[in-house]
Amino acid sequence: MANPSLLILAGDGIGPEVMDQVKRIVGWFGDKRDLTFDVSEDLVGGAAYDKHGVPLADETMAKAQEVDAVLLGAVGGPKYDDLDFSLKPERGLLRLRKEMDLFANLRPAQCFDALADFSSLKKDIVSGLDIMIVRELTSGVYFGEPRGIHIEDNMRVGVNTQRYTEAEIERAARAAFDLARKRNNKVCSMEKANVMESGILWRDVVNEVHQADYADVELSHMYADNGAMQLVRAPKQFDVILTDNLFGDILSDCAAMLTGSLGMLPSASLGLPMANGRPKAMYEPVHGSAPDITGQGKANPIACILSFAMALRYSFDEGAEADRLEAAIEKVLADGARTADLMGPEGGTSLSTTEMGDVILAALDDSL
Numbered sequence: 001m002a003n004p005s006l007l008i009l010a011g012d013g014i015g016p017e018v019m020d021q022v023k024r025i026v027g028w029f030g031d032k033r034d035l036t037f038d039v040s041e042d043l044v045g046g047a048a049y050d051k052h053g054v055p056l057a058d059e060t061m062a063k064a065q066e067v068d069a070v071l072l073g074a075v076g077g078p079k080y081d082d083l084d085f086s087l088k089p090e091r092g093l094l095r096l097r098k099e100m101d102l103f104a105n106l107r108p109a110q111c112f113d114a115l116a117d118f119s120s121l122k123k124d125i126v127s128g129l130d131i132m133i134v135r136e137l138t139s140g141v142y143f144g145e146p147r148g149i150h151i152e153d154n155m156r157v158g159v160n161t162q163r164y165t166e167a168e169i170e171r172a173a174r175a176a177f178d179l180a181r182k183r184n185n186k187v188c189s190m191e192k193a194n195v196m197e198s199g200i201l202w203r204d205v206v207n208e209v210h211q212a213d214y215a216d217v218e219l220s221h222m223y224a225d226n227g228a229m230q231l232v233r234a235p236k237q238f239d240v241i242l243t244d245n246l247f248g249d250i251l252s253d254c255a256a257m258l259t260g261s262l263g264m265l266p267s268a269s270l271g272l273p274m275a276n277g278r279p280k281a282m283y284e285p286v287h288g289s290a291p292d293i294t295g296q297g298k299a300n301p302i303a304c305i306l307s308f309a310m311a312l313r314y315s316f317d318e319g320a321e322a323d324r325l326e327a328a329i330e331k332v333l334a335d336g337a338r339t340a341d342l343m344g345p346e347g348g349t350s351l352s353t354t355e356m357g358d359v360i361l362a363a364l365d366d367s368l
């Protein structure tokens, strides 16, 4: 049988720095676990713009549609701030999500024991935290029409449209309920039904799907602003949080700080099953290209490495190998390995991006 295929799109800023460590880990699974991937690489974001004049070339898009999974680093940076909107690096990423129809974005926020002291919240509020945000990823205000900046009465007006169809809400809701059944069986759906019609529809459809097919799952609803507050006040009340594209983007960055750093949060973006039964899939850290630390060897590669662990679990049915990789990360953190973002105010010696890769590979060796 052919090896499973991966397309690596490292992108911009710290994207290539953290992805270098993922490549070493992908290689380790080939060498030591007989789990060999056919890996190809291409450009996305500013890197693609620099070479092709667009943030994602059509040939790259076509490759992404063909592989078993895409691993993406990050896109964007100040160099591209003044580009026309359609050429901005972020448009390349949005095109991948839209054209691969990756509607379910899974963003787990887990607090590793070793980092509980490091969170900006009190230890007892975050220790043992394990929540999953399911963010709708292909619709909502990031994609809705009309959009743009135009002139009205001699004044510039910026327009974006929040738009959801029933079908879009339903499939995201099903993804959340299915995941909840494998976890603690609770879903909290977040919108703003108090002020947005799309929020009223969201709540209605989630209730309908629940009553029809998932009555065994505990369902609650929360306005997203209260949800943000509750995430910081008492995050362990949640199991699965289901929410739209914009609220999910914001709430997941917020959840990142519960785990200690944005450099810790992975994600999986999943679509419909392909002919081989695997879902269309892209795996990427939640963080961006971090221009403030690019080129300094300071980036934490763990979010990107944990995203590959999600690929092992969700695309390749290698749950035990995903567990092995996550356990290796847990072990190095317990042993005190820290990149700069994980250093407390008391300071200490931090590891570089590559050194963090080294200790994770050593822990993987120890796991054999």
Ligand SMILES: NC(=O)C1=CN([C@@H]2O[C@H](COP(=O)(O)OP(=O)(O)OC[C@H]3O[C@@H](n4cnc5c(N)ncnc54)[C@H](O)[C@@H]3O)[C@@H](O)[C@H]2O)C=CC1
Pocket: 014, 018, 073, 074, 075, 076, 077, 078, 090, 093, 262, 263, 264, 284, 285, 286, 287, 288, 289, 290, 291, 292, 293, 298, 299, 300, 301, 303, 341
């Ligand atoms: N998925 C993606 O590719 C995303 C891209 N972006 C883009 O990234 C660029 C920078 O955006 P920002 O708002 O600054 O968000 P960011 O996530 O790049 O950085 C926010 C802060 O977190 C820190 N940080 C992020 N990842 C880290 C890591 N792995 N290790 C250590 N520290 C880390 C950064 O140094 C910075 O202080 C923008 O062009 C933005 O559009 C932003 C979010 C997601």
Ligand SMILES: CC(C)CC(=O)C(=O)O
Pocket: 090, 093, 094, 249, 286
């Ligand atoms: C297109 C991305 C830059 C938006 C974002 O912040 C994210 O998806 O996390």
Ligand SMILES: [Mg+2]
Pocket: 249, 250, 253, 286
């Ligand atoms: Mg974001």
